[in-house]
């Protein structure tokens with residue numbers, strides 16, 4: 001394993017209800033790489049994320065974060081190095097929680113603070129909220145935010161901790177086209193920060209694969225169809241196999257598009 005390895009799965013297998021949901025996944029994310037995971041509904045993307053974040057144990061194989069191997073290390077500690085932003089988080093946050101507290105609580109990966117955050121936490125949270133272009137939301141309560149604002153605030157929350165890998169599970173779901181574009185540009189900006197975590201974005205839309213994403217992982221029916229550098233992996237042929245239908249991938253000025261030619 002190279003010193004640059006942040007995350008590695010080896011023959012990771014996940015069986016539930018007698019079904020092999022993940023069938024021996026080998027994958028490695030190295031420092032400086034930003035990944036996109038693509039795959040049809042039900043192919044196992046969320047299951048893979050659950051193994052990496054330790055929310056589910058692998059049935060077989062190895063999950064490694066840096067030097068730590070799942071099962072040999074205190075995963076509650078290891079988990080602190082992998083951030084996860086998912087829509088399900090939004091349902092756990094109290095409607096009346098101040099936005100500033102939502103962000104500040106990310107330092108210890110806690111939800112809903114019982115005591116107000118310290119002045120230094122507030123200062124850091126405030127800086128992140130401003131960098132996200134959300135300064136006007138600093139005094140808002142969680143329940144009043146729009147979907148796009150919630151996504152941004154959740155990412156600010158994740159950035160409070162010093163994650164090495166930040167997993168974004170369909171971060172653009174529910175965003176209007178303009179909000180999505182703003183959001184993606186902000187994500188690009190984050191990826192250029194000197195201390196940026198490696199981003200891993202799960203999406204169903206190739207339009208969201210901005211130039212800052214360097215690698216692509218294609219997951220099909222619990223198996224790796226292909227993975228590697230974006231330009232090598234993203235082809236019409238590979239995506240047609242991935243989705244089981246003829247599709248045509250377009251690339252114009254660094255942005256991808258996908259046309260479904262023939263559904264099966």
Ligand SMILES: Nc1ncnc2c1ncn2[C@@H]1O[C@H](COP(=O)(O)OP(=O)(O)OP(=O)(O)O)[C@@H](O)[C@H]1O
Pocket residue numbers: 016017021039040041042043044045046047048
């Ligand atoms: N704990 C579990 N017990 C039984 N089946 C499960 C469990 N977790 C996931 N599955 C099944 O495994 C398959 C993969 O689910 P998963 O949520 O990982 O897919 P996904 O690729 O994230 O899908 P989507 O794109 O629709 O979000 C699905 O058929 C799901 O029903």
